[in-house]
Amino acid sequence: MSEFLEFGAEHLPYILEGLPITLGLWALAMAIGALFGLLLAWARLYGNKLIYGAATAYVEIFRGTPMLVQMLFIYLGLPEIGIVFDPFTAAVIAIGLNTSAYQAEYFRGAIRSIPRGQLQAARAMGMSQFQGLRWIILPQALRRVIPQWSNEAILELKYTSIAYAIGVSELTARAEKIGYETFMFFEVFMLLALIYIVLTGTVAQILQFLEKRTAIPGL
């Protein structure tokens, strides 16, 4: 045990240098996912046939295939047609596009769960369809989606480790590097596992706190 602590104390700082990269990947990907997810949800709810079809195909394809394959496609495949990204950017794009497909479904479900009367009341006040959606439906739907969105955020936080496969120097990659230097794989990956448990636990607490703060009675 004390050996493990010693090992941890020695190598933790190096591994934790990957934390900003992990968190950066995560935050950027979640932001892209939220924006693009909203757009997709809107396309599937209110778009014409063509827009609806395209958005649906996008969601089905990204949810039906592994994120790792998507990431390899973007990082290794796209350069074939002249589109080259550095590993970090490729990872942000892959995770962001992937989560946008899931977030789109949560947004769509939440928007659909708002009673029709809400939009009708907005229209009756003289709001346009867009204004009604923007100012009445969306704020309610966003609050309702928070629990699912938090869940998705935690999942994605863990998925950022997939970026290690294309050489992003985040937590997992750094831990593996220590592993090869010390050949103490068990210790280093235990340490890494602990880091993730603390990280996901902390983020879950924060999101839960925010959920409570933004709660509205009856919604």
Place this chain on the structure above:
Amino acid sequence: MLLQVENIHKRYGTAEVLKGVSLNVVAGQSKVIMGPSGTGKSTLLRCINHLTPPDQGRVLVEGVEITSANLNKMREKLAFVFQDFNLFTHLRAVDNVAVGPRKIRGMNKVAARDLAMRELERVGMVERAEAYPAELSGGQQQRVSIARALAMEPKVILFDEPTSALDPELTGEVVAVMKQLASDGMTMLVVSHEIGFARQAADEIIFMDGGHILEQGPPEQLFASPQHERTRQFLSRIGEGGAGA
């Protein structure tokens, strides 16, 4: 004596719900337990088959005391009919009736099904044998649940307000089945405020109040001249006889 209940005590936290209840049922008898809400009638029935273990007291069936060791064997002799039926949701009516004989009594599939069909016949539910509980009315579900009890070939059936979850127009079919059972010689202990059943089918009425048996006697006597003021009040409230009516 088929069923002997001796000095049952039960408390929940600080509240003593049963304060020493004793009663006996002879083979072939039907007894009806009445009393105000919250008086411990359901608790008593559940203590009798140890769904709720009593704190004190004994229950004997055919002279054998129920203990934790013989609990499941003894429960086969004490069928229970619930207020809210509790039919097994995933089983068709006939399988609800057959599951006990098959799994508990070890009958083969064909024999268990035959038995189940006979019991469904007794409660007039053969036509709906293949229906799932969700496809049956409350009265029909309760009749199936009575058939389920009968299929265990129990010594006694305990009924806990079998008609009180039913719409008034559906209670009749269940009461009719229960009357038929009583006249067939089934031994029954029934918590119910169904006056019709009590008058025509009960050998004895037991009036409970505040965790005690206040008085008991044949229906004619208890309805016509209750000894206690509480009994009188209660009977007049449920619209039955007594000097206070």
Place this chain on the structure above:
Amino acid sequence: MIVEILITQMPYLLHGVWVALQLLVCLLALGFVLGLSLAILEVYGHWTLRWFGVLFERIFRGIPAIVLLLLFYYGVADFVDISAFTAAVLALGLRSAAYQSQIFRGSILSISQGQMLAARAMGMSKPMAIREIILPQALRLSIGPWTNEFSSEMKATSLAYVIGVVELTRQARYIISSTQGNILAVFAVVAALYFIFNWLGNWGLYRLERKLAVPGFEQGGQG
């Protein structure tokens, strides 16, 4: 040219699918047995078991799949010889158990208490009541959420790539190295294979759910 390469390489890709399928079946089976046991012990067992179950779930849900794979392969290899495939089954299977136990526990708890009461009142022992009455209902209710778990684990099999299990994604890498290129085409085909695999699984589970459907279980019917 690309088409020709894809056709000649197809047997390798299909072999990759076969390995992924084996991995998926093994990890889901481990997750099912362990997850269901955990759920039953958590609901009906002693509080220490509940505590253990919660801890198990917290741990295996808090760690990324990749980290578990690395831990079970490189970490465990420090002590015993373990094949990459076995390590992947253990890592992903235990993680799946944590997710599956949550599914099963939810279904068990959603069954009305009266079902257990009625079974016990007939003289069924607790294990018999769980087996004959509770589980047939709980498992039906679980098919919907379990389909999501299936889908998520199907995609997770691709992660076994990082510890060198020669499943579909790793086969794709080999083909790309050996044919020097065709990266987009190979990954597109691989993605399509995963997509079909996933779609078939979902379709089969949906059919199963329909087939086992019982009136009164509509709330779990849509998944």
